Amino acid sequence: MRLRGAFPYLPRVSTPPAGDADRSTPVPDPIATAGPRGRGRPRDPSRDAAILGAAYDVLAETGYEDMTLSAVAARAGAGKATLHRRWPTKEALVLAVIAHVGPPPEARTLPDTGDLRSDLLALVDSAWLGGAASRLRGLKGLTSAALHSPRLAQALQHEVVEPYTEAYRGVLRRGAQRGQVAPDADVGTLAEIVPALATHRLLFADAPPERGYFETVIDDVLLPACARIPGAGS
Template identity: 45%
Template structure:
């Protein structure tokens, strides 16, 4: 009777370095864009072997999609709660938050050449870059409705996208930095008037931010 040999099991893949590699991929993307980025550059930045990356990701496109999908999301459980819509929106403006948003938009700019060619990449960008900020804004707008501060007839979906859309336009098209004065101008000049809050009323009720 012929003895059947048991199949040899390959070495288990080590995924412990995945976060470092994905962070390195995002850094290279922000600096070089998709077209200028290579797997070799990511491997060098992460101090990993090129073969290690190719065992985990079969192509640059797969690596990029994973890297974008793993980007830090907005923490919707710890949003500002000041008692006013303006106070909450201003409370979102923090130096680190602005820095992270700019980096995400630089990554998005670097991927612009691939968006029409890769629906998966476009979806990953929407979920990682645009949607989290829109969801944070929507949560704050819903609170304002519950407080009776703004009308329940407000178009929350459109309003929640104002800040992300204008920020993306400023970085991607105008190639200007996003700073606190710019974000305040959107809040006070666009978003609050759009929901029917007068500036005088807003400043009277909003804690200093």
């Protein structure tokens, strides 16, 4: 499984050789990792969502290493025992957070303005996870979790990173159909440019890039690469 690219600081998770698919480790089911249900009232899904939202916020603020179940419980207004009944470990809780975050809505319905640049900016301006700045802070927290656990890295790749990058690939493939992307362009690599550079800026400048940064990356890096002369440099 390829974990670098759009999020280049995630660890690599090995992929089993061909024919060994039956021995591969599936992405953990966050429901299956939750603690056993005791007797009493059924679990309230809205309460779960509130706790997972609080966990996402704490993770974005502190990173995985400094995240505690006590801090999440306090943020959610829940008892620590409530969290332990649902998710007995921090890893189990973050697995559930990743599933709760899920893919961007644009992974299902691509923006379609008729113009490649506008479609790319629509991905940047997505309201997913509170908009670009909030989203990148949250993804930074999730990336810190992935660095501590191969299970979390695998789940993040499957649930978030791959669908997020696929949205860029989809926009670029449609741009190629319109003649806005060179026919021999490597769409897979081009799709990683915006999220990878944004992640790099966030991790090393310790601040989410502003919209002007995304416009510069799209206008000065991505679009020129898309429109390169076919076969140039070969």
